[in-house]
Amino acid sequence: MQDHRWVLNPVGRHGVPWLTRTGCKKVLVMMDQMVAGTRLLDLLPLLEVDHRVQVVFTMPEPPEFWRASHEFVEAQGGVVIPWSQARHLRFDLAIAAGQFGIDEVDAPVMLVPHGYGFGQYRLRPRVAGDDRKLVMNLDREHLMRDGRVRAEVVVLIHHAEREVLARTCPEALPHAVVAGNIAFDRLLASLEARERYRRALKATGRRKLVVISSTWTSQSAFGRHPDLFERIMDQLPPDDYQVVGLLHPNIWAHHGRRQVRAWLEGCLRAGLGLVPPEEGWRAALIAADVVVGDYGSVTGYAAGLGTPLLLAAEPDDAPLEGSPTEALLDTAWRWKPERALLPQLEELAASHTPDTYIEVRRRLTSRPGQAAAILRRTMYGLLGLTEPARPACASPVALPTLVS
Template sequence: MLVNGEMWIRGPIGTGAEARVTLAGCRTALVIVPTLTAGTRLLDIVPLLESDHRVQVVFTVPHTTDQWPGVEEFVRARHGLLMPWAQAVHHTFDLVLAASHRHLEQIRGPVLLVGHGAGTMKSYLYSRKAETPALPATGLDRELLTYRGRILPSALALATEEEREALGSLCPEALPVAVVAGDICLDRMIDGGRFREHYRRALGVKPRRRLVTISSTWSTDSVFGRVPGLCKAILDALPATRYSVAAVLHPNVWTVHGRRQVTAWLSDCVEAGLRLIPPDHGWQATMVASDWVIGDHGSTTAYAAAIGCPVTMAAEPGDRLRPGSIADLVREAAPTLEAGPLPAQEEAAIRRRERLSAVIGAAISSRPGQAAGILRSAMYRLLGLPEPECPPMVPPLPVPLPVEE
């Protein structure tokens, strides 16, 4: 069937599905992937239920007039069963997993909404889309969580108790569906510490060498936006006999500019030894493998700080940061990159890392090590199924696969 220009799939749900399936009676869970950022976060969560024979997981990429490129390719590369958006909005699901507020009002079924970065609340004081003076944006605002008077998520996963308190002021009607779950991405990165040497070998970091990673979010305020030559400068300044250098760029850098263009911009660095990490191939493991991160106000830098990696700030958006946000805390506690010898600045970051890790770790999660269990319980409650007796199984972080020359 062709609807709105999309060919519907003959999948495990919908009219006639009972004649097509091999495993009958499954509850259906829909994973909404509007952006690559949301997709990578949801892939932290999907393994908590997809091995259950009672559950069928399907993916969909919203088709609108404003679509991020490359998202369908991302889902297909992970071999998820991809359902056209026009078909998804005509079906009622037993569970909907989302890491973005976008399009939730169009989908039918109980929604579990999680954040897609460090913390549920935004680090920018105002929305990036605000072209005129606007009210501060938090990520927990009523206009994001409600539609025509109804609460969109059936379960709203928060990272900290502070976020629950903020929700009580910003959208108190959503408090009954809120659950403080912690941060599954941080939990996976901390657990990944046991594979640190494996990740370093995958990155080609030789023994006794130190790995320096440049971490950039997106936008003109980011490291890559403000200092596009930083990777080359770091490569030139550090002796290759003692240091290896990697770069992790926000998924939106890749999706907006295109993989070919980003790779071309950094081709001289890659030729000089830079480990350029694609957005879907191991940024978390790269942070675990790092000895020093030079970053900005993005979530990746915050996660590095939280797991105990020394951090130095190379860019930040000034008064555009929300006071008290995670990015603001990183800015306050981490040293700033300056002109001068890098080894001395690395030592300064090392001296501050213990305090930085404690502050940022607490700001990212109030339930350290517990996110998988809390989120799985919430999903099975919405599915209306008894939770498996075995502990939740979370796979190790993907091994980093740098872009080749």
């Protein structure tokens, strides 16, 4: 759905007479879908507080239009410029977490990953039969157009991704910056608030918090087990356990909030705490005593924190060699739905150690604690500005809220 209206804004020439702060560098945040947008919001505190910077948002139009993604962008409270207008303006920097539209903006583009990196993507059939190819965002198909690299900077979370890039698109190597993982760094920066997060999620007293996490598609935990939440909640005494659900933003966006809530209505009445798709998943992982999840990145982040977990679903295809997903699938205990849950949780607790998922943690970032500093330095270099004197730090995540 294209929006052909032009809006008065602080970056176009028609808005100049109305400016209160002039001479600002203009930054365009390109949110092509909700899940990518949540990662971009991790970066914005690194530059939007600067009085020399004006940030605006747009929504590049992919072939499939998701209303929920537009609602997410509008809810951020920033100036939102229609895509049809943004393509005709000049910016000093554009930040994107997806490839839609990055060829069409007049700006140096910094392309960042969401999930837990470009290297999480799997082997999938190219056509019917045995011919298979790597499908990820680090190949020429995604990174190049008309013989040139589409982004001025391609942000990687791990040096292993640079090795992948050397095979799949060596032309992009001069544009690659191994910055580490800002999402994981924010998790680590939030650990001290664990008890506050637990109270916000109603895990009070001696109650243990069980987090159920599902990525999207029919291969996910929620896709393979439509009664996943009911089966787990039916076996956990409510006086001893609080259950919180985390569903991938694309589930909410594609099926609709009303439908998702309707599917889980019985569980919500029974006390399920359901975290909205925009934010709250990190606070829930920090607060969790155990996670029941699948191969999605949220489960991988739980493993990186050292949280005991049960794997409820695996992908049909093999994960990329060397990826966090591969390490997770190699290590995690499997949930056995035919067995009683409480004995499984007891066995898991008895076998789990802080180092159980050390390999997952190693693969989540090769610059632990450094992402904020590297990302800010990179963005300010593209903007042609000196960095602020204050240190660049990953900020703790906010207290979570629950779907009512």
